Amino acid sequence: MLLKGENTRMSLDEQKIEITMVLEVLGTPKDKLVPALEEIITSLEKEKGVKVIEKNINEPTELKDTKDIYTNFAEVVVKIDSILLLFAIIFKYMPAHLEISSPEKIIFTKNEFNESVNELIRRLHAYDEVARILQIEKAKMNKKIKELEEGKKEEEKIEDKKN
Numbered sequence: 001m002l003l004k005g006e007n008t009r010m011s012l013d014e015q016k017i018e019i020t021m022v023l024e025v026l027g028t029p030k031d032k033l034v035p036a037l038e039e040i041i042t043s044l045e046k047e048k049g050v051k052v053i054e055k056n057i058n059e060p061t062e063l064k065d066t067k068d069i070y071t072n073f074a075e076v077v078v079k080i081d082s083i084l085l086l087f088a089i090i091f092k093y094m095p096a097h098l099e100i101s102s103p104e105k106i107i108f109t110k111n112e113f114n115e116s117v118n119e120l121i122r123r124l125h126a127y128d129e130v131a132r133i134l135q136i137e138k139a140k141m142n143k144k145i146k147e148l149e150e151g152k153k154e155e156e157k158i159e160d161k162k163n
Contacts, residue, residue, distance in 0.1 A: 016079040017086060018053070018102045021095035024073040026063065033060040033072040041076060044093060049081035077101070083108055084116050091123045 025036045037057050045052045060072040073096065080086055083106065090098065100106075108116075 015103075016051075016081060017083065017100060017106065018077065018079050019086065019089075020075060020077045020099045020101055021089075021093075022073050022075055022097040023093060024071065024096040026069065026071045028068050028070060030060045030062075030070045033070055037072060037074045040093065041074060044076065044078065044089070047085075047089070049085045050089070051079045053077040053079060083112060084119060087116050087119050087123075091120075 023037060023040055025033050025040070027033060027036070034057055041052065041055050041057075044050060054077040055074060056076075057074040058072060060070040063069045063071050078089075080089065086100075089095075
């Protein structure tokens with residue numbers, strides 16, 4: 001990947017893509033959210049081609065219009081090696097927000113672009129497959145629940161006739 005800034009010659013460190021992202025968690029109990037974010041950031045730090053520069057984990061707050069459900073977020077600044085890795089991070093960590101801080105211009109080859117887009121498509125298809133399977137399983141469960149409810153009603157009718 002070629003990165004274009006004001007200088008045409010850049011050191012390897014300057015060629016990295018710096019991003020700021022917001023990672024968010026939701027859940028209960030409240031005291032589990034900070035450790036959950038710490039675990040996510042630790043996992044991010046272990047990714048090949050990723051260097052965490054800065055992290056700021058906030059305190060959990062109760063989710064509006066709910067009882068005992070909390071939300072929390074962390075702002076994380078990282079340097080990454082490639083645009084393909086950026087797409088991988090987006091799908092693996094699902095940040096609530098992401099901003100590329102530098103470089104100002106990113107130039108990459110057709111092959112790198114194709115690879116990134118195909119990875120995006122592959123992951124979207126995988127998520128779509130999971131969603132479809134869940135819809136089918138939900139329909140099966142709803143059908144089974146309906147059958148059980150109808151069976152229970154029949155049993156109640158029989159019991160009422162006996163009495």
